[in-house]
Amino acid sequence: MNVTRTSVAVTGSTGALGGAVAASLAAAGASQRLLVRDAGRAPSHPGADVAQCSYSDATAAVQALAGIDVLFMVSASESADRVDQQRTFVDSAVAAGVRHIVYTSFVGAAPDAVFTLARDHHATESHIRSTGVGFTFLRDNFYLDVMEHFVGEDGVLRGPAGEGRAALVARVDVARTAAAVLSDPARHIGRTYDLTGPEALSMTEVAATLSEVRGVDVRFHDETVAEAYESRARWAAPDWQNDAWVSTYTAIASGALADVSGDVEAITGRRPLSFREFLTVG
Template structure:
C-alpha cells in the first residue's frame, strides 16, 4: 500500500529540512516546497515542487496538487504573515489537501505578549474555521537561540526579568512532527501539542550554563523596555520586527513561555533535550563565545 503524499514547506530550513529528511528515510512520498527550489535538499525519494511562496495562492495550489498532508512551517516574520499563512491554507484546500500539521508557537493567543505569537493564533483560527483535519505543534524558544543571542562580549541581554523559558531543541521538534505526520490515523486530529524542553530556566541560569561550557564568564543583563529598544536600534530593522524581538523577552518575564509539557517524550518515546545536553552535543552553537575565538 502506497502511503499518502506529504508536502513539507520550509524544507530548506532548520525545522522543515529535518522533518523532510526523517520522512524520506521512512520511504514516505515527500514533496519539498520552497520559494527557491535550488536551495531544497536532495533526499532519496523526495521530489521538489515548483517555486511556491506562501502569499502566491496559485503557485501554492500547483505545488500542492495531489498532496494528502501539508506540513506547514510558519513563514518568515513579516507584517503580512497572517495573510501569507491563510493564503497558503486556502491554496492547500483548493488543491485537495486533507490534513494540515502547522508549526505554531507556545502560548499563541490574540493578546499574547509576544507579538508574533498573535500571528500564530490567527493562523490557527483560520485553519480551524476551514474544517480541515489539523494538528498544531506549538514550539517555544529554540535552545539554539540561547547561545545565538549571546554577544561575543559574553552578555545575553533583554527584558526577560526573572521569568523562565522552556526552550526546545530543533531535533525534538522534528522528531515530534515526524511522529505526528507518520501516523495516518485520526488520533492527532484537532490536537494541540506544546513542544518544550524538560525544564524551564531563567536567562541567568542559561548564562551560567554557557559559562560552564565556554570556560569564561557569560552574564545575563536584564533590560528595561526602553533599554531593549535602544540596544537593538543599530540593526535598522522595522518597528514591527524590533517589537517582536523585544516582546519575545517580555513574554518570558510575564511567565507565558514557562510551560513544561510531556508532549516530546509522549510523541517520540524519549526525553526532550535539556539546555545542558544541547550545549554539550552542539559546541559549534557557542563557538563565538570561546575565549580564543
Template sequence: MIEIAVTGVTGHLGGAVAHRLAEAGHPLRLIARTPSRAPSLPHATVAAASYGDHDAVVRALRGTEVALMVSAAESADRLDQHRAFIDAAVAAGVRHLVYISFFGAAADAEFTLARDHHATEEHLRASGLAWTALRDNLYADFLLTLAGPDGVIRGPAGDGRVSAVARVDVADCAAAVLRSPAAHRDRTYHLTGPEAVGLADVAALLTAHTGRPVSYHPESLAEAHASRAHYGAPPWQLDAWISTYTAIASGALSPVTSDVALLSGHPATPLRALLTA
C-alpha cells in the same frame, strides 16, 4: 505510504523533518521558493512555490493529502501569507495540515508574533481541513546564541524562566504526526523542554562549556529599545524582539509539558545536552 508535502525544506526545521520522513521511506513532495536549495532525498520530488502565490501552491500541493506548514519567515505580512497558503491547500485537495505554531498562541499573547500564530490557527480551524497545531516554545538552540560579542545576554526578561525546546525534538514530533496524521486530527500539542531555565542559567551554562565568561543583564524596557535602535528595524519587528524577553519575564513561557515525549517517544532534550551534541 501516502505522499507527504513538506514546506520549509531549505531551513533547519523543515529540512530535518524531511530527512526523518525520507529515512522512514515516505514519498515526499518538497516545497521551496528556490528548488535548487532543496535537499536531495530518496523518493522525493521538488515543487516551487511561495506561500503567497496561490496558483503555485495549488500546483505544488495537488495530489498530496497531508502537508507540513512551517510558519513563514517573520515579516509584516506573514499572517496574510499563512492564510493564502491554507486557502490554497484547500483548493489543492489537501486533507490534513500540520502547522508549526507557537507556545501560548493567543489573541492577547505577550509575545507579539504569537498573536499571528493564533490568527493562523483560527483560519486553519475554519478552513474545513483536518489540522494539527504544534505549538513549540522558543528554541533552546536560539537561547544559546543570545550572548553578544561582549559575552552579555541583554533583554528585559527579569528573572523569568522559559521551557525552551530543542529544534531536533520539534522535528521528531512533527515527523511522528505526519506519519500517522489521523491519530492527531484536530489536536493541539505544546512542545517544551524538560525544564524552565532563566537567562542567568543560560549564561552560566555557556560560561562552563566555553570557558569564556558570559553574563546576563536584565534590561529595562527603555534600555531594550535603546540598545536595539541602531538596527533601524520597523516597529512591528522591534516589538517582536523585545516581547520575546517580556514574555519570559511574565512567566508565559515557563510551563513544562510532556508532549515531546508523548509524540516522539523519547524525553525532551535538556539545554545542556545541546552544548555537547
C-alpha cells in the same frame, strides 16, 4: 518509525526544521513532496519529488499541492505580512484538496499574547480552523538553538526577562516530533501540542550554563523595556520587528513560557534535550 502511506508535502526543506523533518521521513522510507521557493536548493531524498511555490503565490501553491493529503506547514519567515502570506497558503491548500495541515505554531498563541509573533500564530491557527480542514498544531517554545546567538559580542545576554523562565526546546526535538506526527497523521488530527524542553530556565541560568559549558564569561543583564528598545535601535529595524525582539524577553518575564510539557516524549518516546545536553551533544 513505521510510516503510514499517505501523500505528504513538506515545506521549509531548505531550512533547519523542515530539512530535518524531510530527512527523517526519507530515512523512514516515506514518499513526500518538497515545496520550495527555489527548486535548485531543494535537498535530494529518495522517494521525494519537488514542487516550486511560495506562500503568497496562490496559483503556484494550488498546483504544487495537487494530490496532497497532509501538509507540513512550517510558519513563514518573520515579516510584516506574515499572516497574509499564511492565510493565502492555507486557502491554496484547501483549494488543492489537502485534508490535514500540520502547522508549526507557538506556545500560548493568543490574540493578546505578550510575545507579539504569537499573535500571528493565533491568527493563522484560527484561519486554519475556519476552513474546516483537519489540523494539528505544534506549538513550540523558543529554541534552545538561538540562545547562544542572543549573546552580544561583549558576552552579555540582555533583555527585560527578569527572573521569568522559559521551557526552551531544541529544534531537533521539534523535528523529531513533527516527523512522528507525519508518520501516522490520522492519530493527531484535531490535537494541539506544546513542544518544550524538560526544564524551564531563567536567562540567568542560561548565561551560567553557557559560561560553564563553553568556558567563556557570559552574564545576563536584565534590561528595562526602555533600555531594550534603545539597545536595539542601532539595527534600525521596523517597529514590528523591534516589538518582537523585546517581547521575546517580556514574554519570558510574564511566566507565559514556563510550563514544561510532556508532549515531545509522549509522541516520540524519547525525552527532549536539556540545554546542557544540547550544548554538549546536541
